[in-house]
Amino acid sequence: MTTRIETPDIYEDLRVRLMSARFAPGEKLKPAELQGHYGCSANTIRDVLLRLSKVGLVEFEMQKGFRASESSPEARRDITLFRVLLEREGARLSMHKGGTEWEAGLAAAHHKLSHIETRIARVGDPGEDMRLWSNAEKEFHFSLISACGSPILIETYSNIYAQFRQQMVSQERDFGEDYFRAIIAEHKAILDAALARDEARCDAAIYDHLKRNL
Amino acid sequence: MTTRIETPDIYEDLRVRLMSARFAPGEKLKPAELQGHYGCSANTIRDVLLRLSKVGLVEFEMQKGFRASESSPEARRDITLFRVLLEREGARLSMHKGGTEWEAGLAAAHHKLSHIETRIARVGDPGEDMRLWSNAEKEFHFSLISACGSPILIETYSNIYAQFRQQMVSQERDFGEDYFRAIIAEHKAILDAALARDEARCDAAIYDHLKRNL
DNA sequence: AATCGCCCAAATTTCGAAATTTTCTTGTAA
DNA sequence: TTACAAGAAAATTTCGAAATTTGGGCGATT
Numbered sequence: 233m234t235t236r237i238e239t240p241d242i243y244e245d246l247r248v249r250l251m252s253a254r255f256a257p258g259e260k261l262k263p264a265e266l267q268g269h270y271g272c273s274a275n276t277i278r279d280v281l282l283r284l285s286k287v288g289l290v291e292f293e294m295q296k297g298f299r300a301s302e303s304s305p306e307a308r309r310d311i312t313l314f315r316v317l318l319e320r321e322g323a324r325l326s327m328h329k330g331g332t333e334w335e336a337g338l339a340a341a342h343h344k345l346s347h348i349e350t351r352i353a354r355v356g357d358p359g360e361d362m363r364l365w366s367n368a369e370k371e372f373h374f375s376l377i378s379a380c381g382s383p384i385l386i387e388t389y390s391n392i393y394a395q396f397r398q399q400m401v402s403q404e405r406d407f408g409e410d411y412f413r414a415i416i417a418e419h420k421a422i423l424d425a426a427l428a429r430d431e432a433r434c435d436a437a438i439y440d441h442l443k444r445n446l
Numbered sequence: 447m448t449t450r451i452e453t454p455d456i457y458e459d460l461r462v463r464l465m466s467a468r469f470a471p472g473e474k475l476k477p478a479e480l481q482g483h484y485g486c487s488a489n490t491i492r493d494v495l496l497r498l499s500k501v502g503l504v505e506f507e508m509q510k511g512f513r514a515s516e517s518s519p520e521a522r523r524d525i526t527l528f529r530v531l532l533e534r535e536g537a538r539l540s541m542h543k544g545g546t547e548w549e550a551g552l553a554a555a556h557h558k559l560s561h562i563e564t565r566i567a568r569v570g571d572p573g574e575d576m577r578l579w580s581n582a583e584k585e586f587h588f589s590l591i592s593a594c595g596s597p598i599l600i601e602t603y604s605n606i607y608a609q610f611r612q613q614m615v616s617q618e619r620d621f622g623e624d625y626f627r628a629i630i631a632e633h634k635a636i637l638d639a640a641l642a643r644d645e646a647r648c649d650a651a652i653y654d655h656l657k658r659n660l
Numbered sequence: 661a662a663t664c665g666c667c668c669a670a671a672t673t674t675c676g677a678a679a680t681t682t683t684c685t686t687g688t689a690a
Numbered sequence: 691t692t693a694c695a696a697g698a699a700a701a702t703t704t705c706g707a708a709a710t711t712t713g714g715g716c717g718a719t720t
Contacts, residue, residue, distance in 0.1 A: 239703080240508070262671070273705045275489075278672085282493070286500040294454070295711060297672060314598045317535055384528045388602060453673080476701070487675045492702085509681060511702060 237270050243280045245270075250289040250300060251394060253402040257303035261290065288395045301398060308399045312445040315396050318389045319438050322377025323422075327429045330379030335427055341375040342423045344368050346416065353412040366397075372419060376426060400445065415441075451484050457494045459484075464503040464514060465608060467616040471517035475504065502609045515612060522613045526659040529610050532603045533656075534649050536591025537636075541643045544593030549641055555589040556637045558582050560630065567626040580611075586633060590640060614659065629655075 237245075246266075249255060263277035270277070285292040292298050301307075326334060345368040352358050358365060370393065377389060405411070418441040425434035451459075460480075463469060477491035484491070499506040506512050515521075540548060559582040566572050572579060584607065591603060619625070632655040639648035 260671095264671070274672095275706090276704060279496070279703080282496045283506075292497075295672065310596050310598050314596060314602075317531075317599075321531055382524050382528060384524050384606070385531075388528075392598070474701095478701070488702095489676090490674060493673080509702065 237272065239272070239276060239280065242270050242272065242276065243283065246280060246284060247287075247289065247394075250284065251397050251401065253398070255300040257300055257402055259300045261298040261300060263298075287391050289398055301395065303399055303402050308403070309446050311392060311396050311399055312442050315389070315392050316439055316442055318385060318392060319373065319377060320435050322380040322382075322385055322389060323426055323434050323438065324431055325380035325382065325385075326377055327426060327431065327434065329381050334375075334379040337378065338372075338375045338423065338426060341368070341372040342419060345372045345419060349412055349416045349419070353409055353416060356409040358407050358412075376422065396445075451486065453486070453490060453494065456484050456486065456490065457497065460494060460498060461501075461503065461608075464498065465611050465615065467612070469514040471514055471616055473514045475512040475514060477512075501605050503612055515609065517613055517616050522617070523660050525606060525610050525613055526656050529603070529606050530653055530656055532599060532606060533587065533591060533652050536594040536596075536599055536603060537640055537648050537652065538645055539594035539596065539599075540591055541640060541645065541648065543595050548589075548593035551592065552586075552589045552637065552640060555582070555586040556633060559586045559633060563626055563630045563633070567623055567630060570623040572621050572626075590636065610659075 255261065261281060263274040263281065266277045267274045281290050281298045282292065284290040285298070289301060290298050291301055345365075348361055348365045348368050352361055352365060373393065374386075374390075377386065380386065418437065421437040422434065422441060425437045469475065475495060477488035477495065480491045481488045495504050495512045496506065498504040499512065503515060504512050505515055559579075562575055562579050562582050566575050566579060587607065588600075588604075591600060594600065632651065635651040636648065636655060639651045
């Protein structure tokens, strides 16, 4: 028998699995089935899935249950463009309002990210560092918009970022040497533009970073 | 004893009550209490509240339950600015992609809205027409962004629009003659700019329409 | 062969109660 | 008086089962 698992852990586990493409896009998520893996009642799973639908990782329809979010070229394009909109606005506002602490935080986040990316680019394969990179990348982008002063923008960006990841991991792409070399340059470009408070350049850098997903 | 009420009706009723400031901002929403009004179990209420938290009308915290969204000058400002961002982008995209059907729909929505607003402005008091106006106003703004081609933008705007309403109804303001005269001109300005496909003018018109809430 | 209707199986929702956690109250000690 | 602790009350979460709804299969009718 599986040991009792805390509900927050169930939420976290399902969230990670959804963002790692461990469920096929559009796959049905039946509480009664998932119940077994976690040793809890089906209602607890239902509860967790309802909360995940708020983030957009799960689609819910009355009397139809839950499924992992659908994936399509159109959906990926839609999410990417929306992410560009939010990240540009968040960066723009941060450049206006952000002080030294913001700059320091952004520089620090980029330093960590850069360190990991360089190591991966050297080896040519993410491997073990994939999780580290994943966290660092997220930290960098959130740091960029962190001084925008708009809780709603940050929360919405947070949801969109999760959906973006969910859509992209299911996409097969070679995370080879070239990929990370390109990424490194793109993150650097965003950092430089942001610290220089150059809005137009920052807009362009954000777009350039994400345009491969369009 | 209260008669059995369908769950979708409970959702709808609570949604309307939340958007009509029938709950004080930050007020606790206890399933066990609301249960009585609807003649259903507390779990059904919990279910409905979880779904309303996705829209942002209700705040949920693990082990702490639900409450009506908080209201503050900062929150209203935040929501308003975010709404401006989304509506501008939606309108911009619609002006690019929208065809004759979009123009026709927008003109029609404005015509209906204008008709109601003129009547209210004549009398000087919304009264009975408040609900009609409410729907027509919503239709107009959604029509404006309807051709943007981004489901995510529309859904997010939908949530923000609901939150905006929720925040503003709790604000006391005189919906007098002057108010509606101003609103009429603002809606007209948005319509004209959109049909002229004048982005800068449309941006300005949207801002002017909402700036009183900043 | 195609369509409709009925019935069965599976899935979802709803329920009432038990278990857990939080919050409030009261009492005790510093 | 303040701070802390223990206990009681209230609220939230979880559970297992019953009730409802959906989806599919099968057979009859056109």
